[in-house]
Amino acid sequence: MTSVAIPAAPGLGVRRGVVVVLAVAGSITVSNIYFPQPLLEAVARGMSVSEPTAGLIATAGQVGYALGISLLVPLADGRNLRRLTTVLLALTAGALLAGALAPNLVVLTIATAAASTTTVLPQIILPAAASMAGPAGRGRVVASVGIGLTLGSTLSRTLSGAVADLSGSWRGAYALAAALTAALILVLPRHMPAADGRATIGYRELIASMPRLLRTHRELRLSAILGATTYAVFAAFWATLPFHLAHPPFDKGAGWAGLFGLLSLPAAILSYSAGKLSDAFGATRVNVLAVACLGLALALFATLGTTSLVALILGTNLLVYGTSCAQIANQARIFRLDETVRARLNTLYMLFAFSGGAAGSLAGVRLYNAGGWTWTVLGCAAFLAVAGTRLAVHSAAARH
Template identity: 45%
Template structure:
């Protein structure tokens, strides 16, 4: 009888390939943010119109998480990943020839729906790894996600400054084609599906989890609000940096994305903070840190160093908050871990789409102060949701003691 191979048996090189593939695929959601000024000039549209690319990318990723990721419980992961990556490669190649903004926007939705591959690979890695090695494997794959988000804007900005924005899409298409060949080879073959329920029932169970689990609802609210503020900042900061007193070109904007995103790498330490202080305290700290970072970039909006510091603080706040939220939901039901993550990530990236859309609208009318104010409102919503849950939990504890 054959046995299903585990990630441990695959060895460190194969795990590294999973991390690299995660970085390359998640980059498809973010690299377009550094290209928005060039896209606006090429199509002769406003910067606000061009930023719809970032908004629809976030929305497409959220749709992919909801509609595609649950299939990982009932489909062979290697075949599913191969089909997705081939489709993404074709859509990216078509985007490099897009004749107008509307077509590029539509293709962005398709690209990012198929880019949900890391959210299929990560639960698979968790389920096939021995408990004593699970943390290191998850950390490796998550680091790939952080590096993909961090480097995609920088490399795209630098490349577009020399080549233009269209070749960046073509290069991304080639990387996805290579990933479609390599990644399925290193993924383990699963003999039997985790569930045999129908696709409609699989999707229907997502709503049931959200309805039954208050901790899941809290994590969804916190994750979506924090990511809305994060997306509002990163969608419009290229426009802010392109204006006086900065006047940066695409390469300069790409370098800012690198310097401003290094704080996200500190997410490796968030797990230790959660073990020591608990996820609720880390969530509270992430909300406070995000508010401080946005206040800094709002007050010193013309200071490059202040923008870099604020961007790093915001990046770390988002990473720490997300890890705390996932620690909260993964403690609910091990048998539903993938679907819990599906619900959480869908809300998170839908929040990112709202943040990008809101910031785009406010940028056109109120500029950078309007964007910062909107992002702070998102953080205030997260603080209100957390406070309500905290007081409710305290009241329930007091009532139980009284009984």
């Protein structure tokens, strides 16, 4: 049977159909990091543990993802991507199934960390897509795949919260995630780039080369700091939102916490514009826009977010848009660097970003337990202040 080639999108250098597959696969795989967040209150109730203890699941997910990025994503520079994709999908599906069957919080936390460690395909897909794209359209291709990641991170919360409410248990969300991940084994590997004939690089050499890359590339260090701080704000908000909504004056369950993912969908879709803006005006200006949006979100959370659902929804949209813009700008910046080490550059960037996310999740839950919503917002403001200061220093240096 003959196949019909899908024409490349003008200026993108990669077939539209391939971009769609990569975006959908990125959406499904990245959702494995985020879908447990609306379930934290339900897990605390179902397993009879405290809210801060259940919050360790969110932290384990961020730590596991950072670990997987540092240890597994570099393999994309020196291994067959199709084989690597198949293995990672199988391992992730197995870990998620173990989570669905977990008898206690310890097993659930370990299973969540394991699934997060192996579900690093979004950070393999992105540099692969960037490599297939032409330089002029790299920002748009990154944004196209990035919008899939944003939709996965937001809508996964909605879906998992709804599944928990309808089934009466958080376990159904883990089972569904395992099934969707396993299904990708039939589709994604054959759409990844084939082996290009480069010599296989030893794993030890891949890992050992990364500190040098961080020292060499100033633009990478900038993206890493901005990614870590802005993502800390994002992670702290989502880790504490279920607890904030579960308490007066809201008294809402996991379904409502998940619904915020759906309610922030306009911002997720709008964030595609960050790719075009980055191509046209540069990544730094998009970073400024991102920090401004996050600042407005925190202002809404601090002033009206204690009593108003509308303010929380508006703030969530600003938060999602700002975080997505920051992510797209940061990765567009590093993907313009050395193409031969692109996966390792992305590894370093995402290691910083998700380490920031882990710190944000942990700090957010602890601050909420100590001083409620107001303390959580103040903690987020501290992270954002670091991002704003670093960006201001960079912009001032660029003008001289």
